[in-house]
Amino acid sequence: MDAKKLTRTALVLAPLALLVAGCGGGERSGDGTGLSGMVSIDGSSTVFPISEAMAEEFQIANPGVRVIVGISGTGGGFKKFCAGETDISDASRPIKQSEMDLCAENGIEAIEIPVAWDGLTVVRNPANDWATCMTVDELARLWQPGSTIQRWNQIRPDWPDEEIVLYGPDTDSGTFDYFTAAVVGEEDASRDDYTASADDNVLVVGVEGDAGSLGYFGFAYYEESSDRLGLVAVDNGNGCVAPSRETIENGTYAPLSRPIFIYVKPDALARPEVRAFVEFYLNNATVLVPEVGYVPLAAERYEEILDW
Amino acid sequence: MSGERFRPARDRRRRVGAIFRMVCLVSIGFSMLVLAILLVDVARDGLHWLSWDFLARYPSRIPERAGIKSAILGSLWMMGLTAAISFPLGVGAAIYLEEYAPRNWLTRLLQTNIGNLAGVPSIVYGILGLAIFVRFFGFGRSLLAGAATLALLVLPVVIVASQEALKAVPSSLREASYGLGATKWQTIRHHVLPMALPGILTGMILSLSRAIGETAPLIMIGALTFIAFSPTSPMDPFTVLPIQIFNWTSKPQAEFHDLAAGAIIVLLVVLLVMNTGAILLRNKFQKRF
Known part of the structure; x- marks a missing residue:
């Protein structure tokens, strides 16, 4: 008798679970702007904090629109986009030529919109008190493919005979592409005996824990963990320049300051919710970009893009 | 006869026994200690973030505004759908294997493979799910694709657990049923299945407890990182608790690591409730022979 009752219990159990889960719905409508639909974003982990902030604020202003943001690296993002x-x-x-070709194959165009400046930041362990500044050439010798530099005194003889442990982003990362192009001189050319992670926090923890370590990632991550890491200023032939909001914006932090982008497809831009989101992005960039640790473009630039 | 051959050596044997007991005690003590450290650490970081607001708010870049509503709802949807898919498939397969299938090399081969599948790393199911459900069936990066993938992941466990439960039903019961003229289907439907159901449900809930903590296969099929709305249909994009935890731990700000600890506590509570449910079901309906 008990058992029979249980059979029935089980038969209603699965649908019931669905019902319970379904209770979350019902708040799609009732927005002020009348916009609805979905905007889907994916790609670089460097740009993620900006897009996340935009998505959050946009959805507060337009409760009818759903904005989803994923992280799969710049390269991974373009694969999905194309x-x-x-x-x-x-x-x-x-975007790379090969990625544009891939997009073209599927009949997808891409509109490039610069949204902020980022400074690629080279970091060291705070216990390392010698490598406070390195030249681009030294960084290139250290990171080029097949580099045999294993100890600090191989870079400069007066530096201590300590092992260098390297940390950096993985090959799907746009940060990796940019760093190799700017420092080594050839895109994607890098030694591969370093700890690679798409998760910048892993790199922070790694450099923090290894006395002889050196790594690189976006400036926003450095700023959040500046008490745990030391900075390596970069000498591009004009003296040592450390990354800061000023040096990144005025371009003296070279060659490692770079613009970061969002790419939109024209078909999507024709949809009112996507258009509204992109306009929201550009209208709020001067406020939200610095809030999440990046350097905004000059305000006129955003207006120019909007006018276009 | 050499009585010297036997030496009682009671002291030595007792000493060995005492040492073995100590070793066992240390092993249990060690695991409990590690667990306790983990729980205390998580509780210390996360407890003060827990509030109804935390459960009712969407994620945010500002820690004070952040919550886990979309992740909890995503996890509930995911569990509901996974159960709805894996229960009929798993129980059906188990009934076939136990009640209908002939005992030959093919069944034995199937059986061995099911056992092996239970040990396949979850990321492999993620790759499979991406290829089959997301791309081939065109489910996209939806709840349904995620649930189908997790259902595959737990199926071997559900099948094996259901088989064990069916095996435990005494054959005298089946024979009595046949003896009264019942068909095979009637026997299974009215006698074998109800008798085996507590065991089947326990296996089902335990496999769902595993599925609710899975992260890797869902990241593989493209569960999203920032979702600030509630899913309303199986085709909606989603996030789940473990992914929200993973996302927060990879943020640089320390507050988010504490938020992650808060979400871990919620996940542990959900797990505890599920496991308690499994035990209660078993105790309430179990019959002994």
Whole structure:
């Protein structure tokens, strides 16, 4: 008898679970702006904090629109974008020819919109008190493919005979592409005996824990963990320049300051919710970009893009 | 006869026994200690973030505004759908294997493979799900694709658990039913299945407890990182608790690590409730022979 009752209990159990889960719905309508639909974004982890902030504020202003943001690296983001799976792709470097070809194959165009400046930041362990400044050439010798530099005194003889442990972003990352192009001189040319992670926090923790370590990632991450890391200023032939909001904006932090982008496809831009989101992005960039640790473009630039 | 061959050596044997007991005690003590440290650490970081607001708010870049509503709802949807898919498939397969299938090499081969599948790393199911459900079936990066993938992941466990439950039903019961003229289907439907159901449900809930903590396969099929709305249909994009936790731990700000600890506590509570449910179901309906 008990058992029979249980059979019935089980039969209603699964649908019931669905019902319970379904209770979350019902708040799609009732927005002020009348916009609805979905904007899907994916791509660079460097641009993610900006897009996340925009998505959050946009949805507060337009409760009818759903904005989703994923992280799969600049390269991974373009793969989805060119497959038609996303409306907007976050990118920490310009789109590559091979990616444009892939998009073209699927009949997808991409409009490039610069949204902020980022400074690639080279960091060291705070216990390392010698490598406070390195030349671009030294960084290139250290990071080029097949580099045999394993100890600090191989870079400069007066530096201590300590092992260098390297940390950096993985090959799907736009930060990796940009750093190799700017420092080594050839895109994607890098030694591969370093700890690679798409998760910048892993790099922060790694450099923090290894006395002889050196790594690089976006400035926003450095700023959040500046008490745990030391900075390596970069000498591009004009003296040592450390990254800061000023030096990144005025371009003296060279060659490692770079613009970061979002890419939008025109088809998506024709949809009112995507258009509204992109306009919201540009209208609020001067406020939200610095809030999440990046350097905004000059205000006129955003207006120019909007006018276009 | 050499009585010297036997030496009682009671002291030595007792000493060995005492040492073995100590070793066992240390092993349990060690695991409990590690667990306790983990729980205390998580509780210390996360407890003060817990509030109804935390459960009722969407994620945010500002820690004070952040919550786990979309992640909890995503997890509930995911569990509901996974159960709805894996329960009929798993129980059906188990009934076939136990009640209908002939005992030959093919069944034995199937059986071995099911056992092996239970040990396949979850990321492999993620790759499979991406290829089959997301791309081939065109479900996209939706709840349905995620649930189908997790259902595959737990199926071997559900099948094996259901088989064990069916095996435990005494054959005298089946024979009695046949003896009264019942068909095979009637026997299974009215006698075998109800008798085996507590065991089947326990296996089902335990496999769902595993599924609710899975992260890797869902990241593989493209669960999203920032979702600030509630899913309303199985085709909606989603996030789940473990992904929200993972996302927060990879943020640089320390407050988010504490928020992640808060979300871990919520996940642990959900797990505890599910496991308690499994035990209660078993105790309430179990019959012994």
